[in-house]
Amino acid sequence: MGTISLKNAGHRAGELLFSNLNLVIADGDHVGLVAPNGRGKSTLLRAMAGQAELSEGDITRSRGLSIGFVPQEVPATALGQGLTSFVASALDAATLDAESWRVDVVLEEMSIPPELRDKPMGELSGGWQRMALLARSWVTQPDALLMDEPTNHLDLGRIMMLEEWLAYAARSIPVVIASHDRAFLDATTNRTLFLRPSEQVYLPLAYSAARAELxxxxxxxxxxxxxxxxxxxxxxxxxxxxxxxxxxxxxxxxxxxxxxxxxxxxxxxxxVLETHKERTGLVKLGNSGAEAKVMMAFENVPIATPDGTPLFAIDKLHIFQGDRIVLLGRNGTGKSQFMRVVTEALAGSVPSGLRISPQLAPGYLDQALAWLPLDPSPLDYLLHRFDEGDRRTIALLAGAGFPPDRQGKPIRTMSLGQRARLALLALRLQRPNFYLLDEPTNHLDIPGQEQLEADIREQGATTILVTHDRAFLRAIGTRFLLIERKRLVEVDGPERFFAEMAE
CATH class of the missing domain: 1.20.5 (Single alpha-helices involved in coiled-coils or other helix-helix interfaces)
Structure with a gap:
């Protein structure tokens, strides 16, 4: 029987991240590890894997327990390795010499295409890097599996494949999953640990039921x-x-x-105990409003790749003020190209057949945060871009979770979660009435996702959304557009598409 035991475990990194953690994770326990960004989830996983030390308490693994650990990112030193070599490097020389077949088996199990297997890791997409990390952890045939944000960069089909794989391949071993994907946690876990600075809450329930109990x-x-x-x-x-x-x-x-x-x-x-309150630096978005009924209208607009390859056509589509549109479709059908066409149109390059209301004030948030500069500090970036004044800008950053001593450091030194909060603050200061959101939850923790959901619903801003986050799109979508058979069609909801993807 494989177990991981924690006794009075805790960790400080300047401030107290968590403490008083006592639990035993045994065979068949699939634990969802839930906390806001920066509250110690990754540190705890690395400590369980034997790759880091906690500042308090003890972690004990049962004798001979081998652990597979899936980190968030590929190590920089491995970016030049081919995918197959990267997976094989998890095995010692003797095992690799005697059982090299393990590598081929796990690559097939993860459905990694042959044409990608010799490519350098640095040339692969974030999704394929994630699958390679998973394959590398599994090729050692571990007795326990620890996963840090495993769904990041994965499309919906891969997420559902991973859910199914965990259900049969890792069914009987201890599994700990740190994730902000609520639907994924519901599908893959049977226990939830809410990590807090003082008293921890460990419930024998999947995320949604555990959250209601919490x-x-x-x-x-x-x-x-x-x-x-x-x-x-x-x-x-x-x-x-x-x-x-x-x-x-x-x-x-x-x-x-x-x-x-x-x-x-x-x-x-x-x-008297202080009740727990998350301090995550939430950013509240708004809606500058508009009088126009139709914000955007398409008629006979083709969507193609940048080199001109046709993907699908939009026969007729009106986007009305207050619509919250979710764009659905399999990979390669054209979701990203649709978003590119709309983004370019909002920047002034309007294709024939597309009309945009002059009252439309756009705000854009993409998964890569590519438009966010890395060299200036958060304070300098906002001061130069928005006319809010020094005092108000400092206060806004503090409210978004950036204390004064952090506001002057370069954006490139911030975590992706912190960059996402800064991007949301910049989006708020643009005062849009039309949101274009491309995988906006990728780097947001659960409190940030819930705040964004509430803002979009309550403020009534028109929204076009592409996301693999099923909980998020269910919470905000009012209209659902599906790309299928090279056409954009409106459907009643996302569930039929989800079922098809699962199959």
Whole structure:
């Protein structure tokens, strides 16, 4: 039986990330590891894998337990390696010499095409790099599997393939998955660990059910805290009244009684637990509004690759103010090219057959954050781009999770999650009424995703969205457009497309 045991585990990196973590992960436990960006998920996974040390507590692995670890990124030193060599490098020389067939088997198992197997890792897309990382971890035939954001850069078909693979290949071993993909966690886990600075919450439920239970736990804790503080306030009020009476009457007994009441109040106040509140630096988007009914209209607009290869045609499509449109389609059908055509049109290169309302004020967020400069600091970038003034810009950055000592450091030194928050803040300051979102949740944690969902729904801004995040698109979509048979057609919802992708 394979187990990973944590006793009083905790970690500090300047601030306390998590503490008091006690649990045993055993065969068949598939654990979703959930926390905002920067709260220690990757550190904990690396420590479980034996690749890092925690600042507090102990991690014990059962004797002889071999662990497969899937990190977020390919090491820079491996980018020049061919894919097959990269996977094979997980095996020692003796095993590789005797059982080289393992490499071919796992490449087939991950459905990695033959034409990609000799390509250098640095030339592969993020999705294929992710599959190579998974293959490298699995070729060692591990007894436990640890995965850090495994769905990043994967399209919907690959995500569903990974869900199915975990269900049969890793069914009986311990699995820990750090992910912000709520639908993926629901499909692949049977336990959830909410990682927090103080008291940890570990529930024998998949994410959505565990989150509902957690909300009830937090609500009950907050209600108890309010009751305790109210009782302490009443005791102090009674003590003050007795003190006044004791002074006026000269009664030492009332003075003693008053002190006893104050001591009781202080004891209650010291025992009151601070309820957990996520401090993630959420950015609230808005909607500058428009009077136009139709924001964008297509009629007989062809969509093609940059070299002119036809992909599909849009016969007739009106995008009305307030529409939240989700674009669906298999890889290669033209979703990215559709987004490119719309982006170029909003920049002034409008193709024949497309009309754009003069009231449309666009805001664009793409998965690569390619438009975000890397050399300036967040403060310099916003000061030069927007006329908000020094004091307000500093305050806005602080509200988005960038303390003053972090605002002057280059953007390139920030994590992708931090860059995503900065990009959202820049998007807010553009004051758009039309959002063009291409995989916007790729680097957002769950609180950030939920905030973005709420903003888009509540503000009523017109939106076109491409995403593999099923929970996100279900939460915000009001119209669904599917690319199939070289046509763009409107469908009632995404579920039929999901079912087809799963097949």
């Amino acid at each position: 909300d009830q736990i937090d609500a009950a804790a907050e209600a108890q805290r309010e009751r305790d503080l109210k009782q302490a306030a009443q005791l102090r009020k009674q003590a003050a009244k007795l003190t006044n009476i004791g002074i006026n009457s000269g009664s030492d007994l009332l003075t003693v009684k008053s002190k006893q009441l104050r001591d009781r109040a202080e004891k209650i106040e010291t025992q």
